[in-house]
Amino acid sequence: MIASIPSATLLGVRGRPVLVEVHVSNGLPGFTVVGLPDAACREARDRVRAALLSSGFPWPLRRVTVNLAPSGVRKTGAGLDLPIAVGLLVATGELDAAAIAGCGFVGELGLDGTIRSVPGALPLTDALTSSAVVMPPACVPEALLVGKPVVRTARSLRELVDALSGRIAWPDLRTVSPAGPAQAHKVPGATTADQACGQGRAGPLDLADVRGQPMGRLAIEVAAAGGHHLLLSGPPGSGKTMLAERLPSVLPPLDEAQLLETYRVHSAAALPLPPAGERRPPFRAPHHGISAPALVGGGSSWMRPGEVSLATNGVLFLDELGEFPSPLLDLLRQPLEEGVIRVARARATVSFPARFLLVAAMNPCPCGERRGIGSCVCSAAQLARYSRRLSGPLLDRFDLHVAVGRPSVRELLDLVPAESSASVAQRVAKVRELAHRRGVTANAALSSASLDVHAPLTKAARELFERQLCSGVLSARGLDRVRRVALTLADLDPSKTAVDEIHVAMALELRAGRAALLGGPGQV
């Protein structure tokens, strides 16, 4: 009178296999779940009982013990409802043990016996070692992405039992869930949150929409081509957000591995996956009121990936950087350095992927008008406080620090369309290709030592660097950063093979906003 059903629960962006053991014996009627279930798991008792009864199965008036093995690890979520119900049916003899051999189950049960979707279908399927899995209908598209086990589904518990015992054929995957991965699961609230992040926008954003802004456009192109983190500063209404939102449109499309990783993170965070065939890198734009767990991942029971992980392989855009609390910004330093974020809690430590391109925008001062001569009304103390909000180590991560201005009336009314994202993306792809040949994904990842090999300087470029270092404009730390940007500029310039004076000068100009931010009010 015992049954063992393979299933899985979620920890971070990975699934963990769980064996659901159901034991039915004589004794005082009762139903206990052991093996560190969380609140949602413990409630499975009531859902499973109701689902069985409404599906027409008898409820055993005996002692039922459910153990979730391994017992030492905390289980979260309602995805274990279905394996518990199946285990009970097997243990009470309603279902033949042979019918479920080699099959894993994941799903939440409704009181009427319907099988409901759960977050993280992709990593959960990945974690199951069985040769077949039964997933809720809405989770099928995600489960299919793994490609390994045979995916089966059923709309209700009754349908599942009939299919398992061979009385009916398995429901066709296509008819059960005709929609693509975009409709994978509808978690209330997630869609609206996602639209705020710029992913739900109608129609792809294109750089051709941006009028004027030659420096801003160049900065976007260089950031995409070289993987350089970008800080845009400028007065309100200068188009910082508009530029940043168009960065994904010039980035190279995701490859298979990156796509799967992105799907995995989105699945674990219970967010809708991008539509099938969409390979554009993700773009996440959290509001500055975000909490630390929401930014870097975590949470008390369910270790949900944060915005930095959702932006992995794509762009993390922090608008109004100065408004983010500085402890929060300093949390970004580890992922920027290592490409992963490790969230440590008393019960578990989870690693989330976090390889993103950081783009930030801020006003040059609290009133935003510092760039215009004499129009800033901020006091010296206010300015000092404002620039202190960003720690030096964080500012150092930005290779590009560009001050953008409001476009002129002439530029706004200019009817000549600007260069489109597609043609910029072609140049970006070529530079990325060169970086791959150097053994890195982008020029920004080149080590200082390999810079000498891959980015030889011409005599004029060397002299310009010398002058900058001697005059104190450039620090030793800044030198390598400028060299990487100069290399990207040289790569974008098909006529040049070495890093020339013109590239170094442009790279310095693309970093000049930094001095303006750190300088005093009237600093010349």
Add this chain to the structure above:
Amino acid sequence: MAYAATLAGLDSMTPQRLQRLLRGRSAEEVFADLRAPRARLVSRLMHAEGAPDQRNPRTAQIVNTWRRASVDTDPAFVWERLVASNTVAYRRGSPGYPSRLVDDRAAPEVVFVRGSIAQLDRPCVALVGTRSATHYGSGVAAELGADLSDAGVVVVSGLAAGIDAAAHEGALAPERPAPPVAVVGGGVDVVYPASSNRLWARLELAGGILSEAAPGAAPERWRFPLRNRLIAALAHVVVVVESHKGGGALHTVTAADERGVTVLAVPGSVRSPASEGTNSLIADGCGVARDAADVLAALELACAGSNYALGPRTGPCGQRGFARNSPPAVTARLSPDERAVLEALEDVATPFESVCGRSGLGLALTAVTLERLATLGLAARSGSGWERSAAGRR
């Protein structure tokens, strides 16, 4: 001298209280009075003077503190510490005390000095203005500082951020005949604001820093209006470079008016809040300072009849627009690109994008040309933009 310095360094000692204590008495006498159990005498003295803090219970309390402090303090030790920190104290009337201050009705009884202030016997011009200066203001202040200093005029300012700092920067050069003097609010050893650390040290070496507050005194708010009266009293002409409406520089103007010191204001854009104060000064009939020549003319009037002599007025000093002539040799050899970019620059910081748009060259070409011009000393990075540097002006 040691006694006066010790008295100035007592807790809660203000310039007014020190003046009241020392009126007609030597510092030794006052100190002895304080130390002896006759401290009541001092207290009575302060009351009898018709002090505004009469019947203020704080007065007795303060005198009591002083009495205790004076018992614990050895003036010789105070003096030793002053000498060790390269600080000199001058008692009013003693040699070395600034002669312009001696007859002032609010003259400080003691001044503390680091560096040298002997040059205060020469004609002095105060350059004052707002701490949150624009590029325009700091540029003008630096230029006036440099030109006036070249003409042998001592630049007096307050060593605050903004206009003050720019004026001192301009006036500080190794071979200038008249090194600048800073009058600061706190003690001469209390660097404030912390960002002017380097300027402070350079001024100590090349010029002088003066304060009526004892070394170690914190730069408290109330000290600055008092500091401004010293600046006004020391200067023959006060030039307000930039001032917001109701700015602190206007205290200096009031103090200068009380003393009959000429006040000039640098006109600014009517749209710039940083020039609101100066523009209303001009509207009220104050003189205009467009460049150093204007200031020198006013200075000549102010010094007429006195035995002050301006430095040798050689070269184009008397003409309008002096020190603006660029060496033609450099500009003549520029390439067309360089010329186009130089044309696109202004005297105030211009965003890189605007320079690029005006010159008609591409982004990268503009960037590299600007760097070349910077090497030639014709252009300079300024904030997030570029401006024509002194040599590039015509």
